[in-house]
Amino acid sequence: MVYYSELGFVNTKEMFRDAFEKGYAVPAYNFNNMEQLQAIITACTMTQSPVILQVSKGARNYANQTLLRWMGQGAVELMKEIASQNNLKEIPIALHLDHGDSFELCKSCVDMGFSSVMIDGSHLPYDENVAVTRQVVEYAHKYDVTVEGELGVLAGIEDDVKAEHHTYTNPDDVEDFVNKTGVDSLAIAIGTSHGAYKFKVKEGEEPPPLRFDILQEVEKRIPGFPIVLHGASSVLQEYVKIINKYGGNLEGAVGVPESQLRKAAKSSVCKINIDSDGRLVMTAKVREVLWNKPKEFDPRKYLGPARDELIKMYERKNKEVLGSAFRV
Numbered sequence: 519m520v521y522y523s524e525l526g527f528v529n530t531k532e533m534f535r536d537a538f539e540k541g542y543a544v545p546a547y548n549f550n551n552m553e554q555l556q557a558i559i560t561a562c563t564m565t566q567s568p569v570i571l572q573v574s575k576g577a578r579n580y581a582n583q584t585l586l587r588w589m590g591q592g593a594v595e596l597m598k599e600i601a602s603q604n605n606l607k608e609i610p611i612a613l614h615l616d617h618g619d620s621f622e623l624c625k626s627c628v629d630m631g632f633s634s635v636m637i638d639g640s641h642l643p644y645d646e647n648v649a650v651t652r653q654v655v656e657y658a659h660k661y662d663v664t665v666e667g668e669l670g671v672l673a674g675i676e677d678d679v680k681a682e683h684h685t686y687t688n689p690d691d692v693e694d695f696v697n698k699t700g701v702d703s704l705a706i707a708i709g710t711s712h713g714a715y716k717f718k719v720k721e722g723e724e725p726p727p728l729r730f731d732i733l734q735e736v737e738k739r740i741p742g743f744p745i746v747l748h749g750a751s752s753v754l755q756e757y758v759k760i761i762n763k764y765g766g767n768l769e770g771a772v773g774v775p776e777s778q779l780r781k782a783a784k785s786s787v788c789k790i791n792i793d794s795d796g797r798l799v800m801t802a803k804v805r806e807v808l809w810n811k812p813k814e815f816d817p818r819k820y821l822g823p824a825r826d827e828l829i830k831m832y833e834r835k836n837k838e839v840l841g842s843a844f845r846v
């Protein structure tokens with residue numbers, strides 16, 4: 519058993535209390551490799567934002583679960599170094615399992631030093647979702663690890679599984695779910711979706727707004743309870759254009775407008791999950807460098823610029839979208 523506090527992580531309790539009180543959302547950024555992790559830590563330390571480092575099941579399969587945990591631990595040391603070099607405060611970092619799909623997976627993350635886990639039973643019948651979520655909460659809370667549950671199904675791609683349609687969260691269920699399971703935060707479906715193709719819109723048209731009416735109903739049923747938004751990438755068009763210009767094809771890629779996320783962050787939404795935007799930035803920069811410098815074969819020469827661009831993107835998200843900058 520490895521205790522997360524000994525690794526320098528915090529759980530999400532205090533983060534969400536502060537975010538709720540002050541009307542911002544804590545960024546939850548996914549990482550699978552070193553450059554993404556360096557960029558997240560650099561951006562969040564430099565903008566003095568708390569951060570949730572997310573590891574998905576896919577990330578664990580890709581990069582090895584043990585290595586990722588050690589990388590997370592290394593990230594805490596990197597954060598301390600950056601803070602001290604720049605005369606800044608140290609920031610709170612949570613290490614979080616994204617979309618855990620079984621009790622066993624969640625348990626193994628708790629046991630290896632994660633400070634927070636998500637059990638995603640949203641695809642299960644309601645009673646089964648309650649049961650598995652309750653089981654995870656009972657185990658995780660013994661070690662003060664916080665638990666995120668989910669009600670409602672997001673459209674899009676998750677761990678290579680595609681859901682065609684949203685099932686919006688039913689506000690009538692949330693109070694019962696929270697009481698029966700004891701979760702610390704709840705992910706809801708209000709129109710966001712995973713991946714780079716969130717809406718089908720014609721050129722120049724705005725995507726449909728998120729269902730803030732559902733969010734408001736949820737807030738009435740569980741006042742003050744931290745809400746999580748998954749699938750919150752904006753699919754920044756400047757990067758989609760770079761990818762398409764340098765040999766890619768992401769025709770029709772559309773995300774959630776940042777103005778919608780800004781609005782959500784001011785409400786009870788305390789955690790906003792962003793993965794695809796980071797993937798797009800990285801891909802755009804790598805394509806651009808390799809296209810312009812066909813003789814380049816040193817990975818540092820294309821992953822380095824990708825990392826620099828990621829830092830800029832995360833810093834801007836913290837400052838302009840989530841409102842999490844300068845909260846530490």
Ligand code: G3H
Pocket residue numbers: 548574575576577616617675676677678712793794
């Ligand atoms: O919600 C899904 C996240 O973007 C993680 O994606 O399962 O491909 O690592 P992944």
Ligand code: 13P
Pocket residue numbers: 548616617711712713714747748749750751752791792793794795
């Ligand atoms: P995006 O695909 O919109 O980045 O969503 C990420 C996410 O929800 C991770 O859990």
Ligand code: ZN
Pocket residue numbers: 617712748749791
């Ligand atoms: Zn998600």
